[in-house]
Amino acid sequence: MPATPAAPNTTDLDPAIAARLKRDAHGLVPAIAQQYDTGEVLMMGWMDDEALHRTLTTGRCTYWSRSRSEYWVKGDTSGHAQLVKSVALDCDGDTVLVRVDQVGAACHTGDRTCFDAGTLPVAGG
Known part of the structure; x- marks a missing residue:
């Protein structure tokens, strides 16, 4: 049976932090x-309460893989780790910002960032 993300309040995430999170239907x-140190946006991943708890307590970014239905620690297989410097919630509690020291590429394609695929044309830009 495939793994599913941890249900809210079923992990060791600080209850005060868990109460601030606004999660999607999953x-x-x-x-x-x-x-x-540069402000460069590297990637976007998904976290549930358990992934956030692991990120906060291990100093390594842990995400929930929707395609593999499992937790993954960035860099465990690639060596391209994300060493956590700080974690913040946005004003609505529905997005996490993890400031990291990226070791190697952040993108699974081998690019430094997942946003290296090129910019889109913008009117007047």
């Missing part, structure tokens, strides 16, 4: 990884 919130 119990997930988007997590933006940003290079801590």
Whole structure:
């Protein structure tokens, strides 16, 4: 049977933090990884309460893989780790910002960031 994200309040996540989260229908919130010293946006992944708890307590980014239905620690297989410097919730509690020191590529394609695919044309831009 495939794994499912942890239900809210079933992990060791601090209850005060869990109460601030606004999750989607699957119990997930988007997590933006940003290079801590340059501000470069590296990638977006999904976290549930357990992934956020693991991220906060291990100092390594842990995400919920929707395609594999399992937790994954960034860098465990690729060596391209994200070392956590700080974690913040946005004003609505529906997005997590993780400032990291990225070791190697952040994108599964081998690019430094998942946003290297090119910019889109913008009127007047």
